[in-house]
Amino acid sequence: MASAAILHPKRRPPPFRTVGRSVLLTLPIALWALLMFTPTLRSPGLNHHIGAAAAVLFMTLLFFLMMRTGKTFRWRRYFFVALGFLFPVGFIASLIHLRGSMSISLEHMLGGDTPFCHMVIPMILIPAALTRTVIFPGSILPTATNPHSVAVMIGLWLALTLVLGKAWCSYACFFGGIEEGFAALPKHIRIRKIDPRLRLVPWALLIAVAVLSAALFEPVYCMWLCPFKAVTEFPAVTGVKTAIQMGIFVALFVGLVVVLPFLTKKRTQCGFFCPFGAFQSLFNKINLFEIRFDRTKCVDCTLCQTACPTMALSAESIREGKTLLNCMKCGACVDSCKKHAAVWHLKGTPVAVKPERARLLFLYGAWALATMLGGSIIANSLATILGFLPIR
Amino acid sequence: MVVTVRSSATGVASAAVAVPFISTNTAEALMLGLATGPVCIASCGPVVLPWMLVQPQGVRVHARQMTLFLGARLVGYLLFASLIWMAGAAIARTWGEQTWMVGAVQVLLAGGLLIYAAGWPHAHCAMAQSEPPGLVQIGAAPAEPPRPRPTGAVALGFLTGINLCPPFLVAGVRVAQLPSLANALAFFALFFLGTAVWFMPLLSLSVVRRTPSFLTVARMAAVLLACWYGFSGASLLIEKAIYG
């Protein structure tokens, strides 16, 4: 991250807000977090209490720091990376508890026990619209063995998409944090030159998987291409076909989620592969919040382009004062801009007039939903980890 | 109209008698085509969609390409109908189980899509000459919509025409029971007509603006779908070679 503070470590910038004002602005989120975790805090189980309390404190503290420093990306990243690395822990633990294995067998598919994930949504839409059939071995309503039902996930997706648009990929996706974590590890970028055409791959993949899934009546991406199957669940390896599938999952995970983010400091899977991300980009058109560039302040230093984790900025788009369609509103460009030319913006209002108001309006919605979804995942995963520790 | 008639008992084409060309089968064939059209679209969609997307913008260009595609598909249909009528219903049943045939057609379709993805059918058109591969158009846009070569549309149309999708095989079984070759051909032509109606909405893609990025995405999608067809076809051929 190329923020002013990092480029000039000796010159510490003054805080963006006073502690008092920051606390006041954080209060609604603190109350929301308490409200979200009250049922967990009331239910028995010390591990769950600790997990929930930690999640409340974590989410509240990060929001306070966002308010205090005026930085978004920097603090959001802690949440997002924690979510990315803790989600598989909790998920795998629950799978092993319920099934005894990470692999999904035919029996679990027949029982509708496969948790529904947002990645499937672009693939189920055409068959669901034409035949009212969901081509996924899950359940429509939540059950005791599968709380992540189709209806719940569709509802979450709809709500988050209305509020966040493509910012789903920065505040809600429980996979993106893994590669963001690996991208944050190295100090220097090792591969700088990336063909800009690569950011079109997710669109091509979206067309291909949507058409093939509708034709074959099966979720093609989940069966063949999802890198995150390697760290969540996968079809039990019973023959050559399932072995090839598993090989593809592992290769894509290692390549796109671990190695390439480390070398490029970009979210390569999100930016250059994920068809759900491309699908979600379409909703940036209807979402009210965006990042804009104040051309009177911009000096074309390209710091924002370097900071952008998904190459959602081009020289032309910056000249036009906009981001590309695939901007996920992570705030990296705003944080990195030394001239304050990159600003948060509420569509319909004048650009760069009240950017902090736009940021606050966006962040309240985004952080509330991040606390509800990501915060609860973090709390559950922490409780699971505590359950494994030999302490009482 | 005088046509050769096959004896229902022996299955041998033997006599020349007069039969009415249009019969009650007409409505059946048309209805079968209309009813199974969505399955045809689902079956051929992975080929047709990227192929349409890589075409240059313009209703006339697309209409011409679609006509060629459907014409070649009709030829494939009629060829299949003739073969079934001459060989009997058994071939329609066994053909569906001929994995080598399905595999070979899928590999050929993969090749066709890859050729489109590489931009070969437009290699000599105005747009291709004015732009480097896939990205930026240099100079003014051509005044006339470029005319892609007809070979690609014909090849893909014919291959999808002999691609053994379930509605195609159902129609094949029905054709084998018809008394004359003319009836069989008419049945398949009308079945084709019923299915072809479902392809018409795809012409709306012709009005979508072709930006350089759009064309690149379309070509990438064609490559990805070619990979799938290639993988699926090769798997079938390998399976056939190993297990017989």
Next chain:
Amino acid sequence: MHKRLLAVLAYVGAALSLIVAACTPFVLMGAFSEAVARTGVHVDAVYSGGTIARTVMRDGYQIDVYRPVQPHALQNVDPFVQIAFRPAASLPRRFNTELDLDGDGRPDVRVSLVMPRNPRARPSGEVVALSEAYRSFRMPESEVGFSELIAQSNGAVLVRIPVNQPSAGR
């Protein structure tokens, strides 16, 4: 004036999106999920087995006979009929039964099952078709697939019997 109106609308929209965010956790599991279910959206019958046609009561357990499932034309799955014996825990260790699948009063298949001691393991058994409309198979000798299986799921033993197709197909 036009710009001002736009700005007002933008702030109203932003406020509405905050309301959506605040309401989400309270309507998601209840009202919203039920609304989705009411639309008639269902999981593909290849996975769920479809809908129950009738239930046969036996001594200590019941047998649900499902409606035949005709997969989507391009799905690589044969048509099948699912039957479910539940609860699995009440089933005898070994048993066989004749079942009428199409409701014509005559038995169509004879199902013989051997229940494993491990409740998570697959039962073995045999389905013998008594009617030409169905296909016989034996587990574990046959290859398990969506249209031909004997398995335990959610406290029931599921048996899927492939239906012979009247016309050609893949």
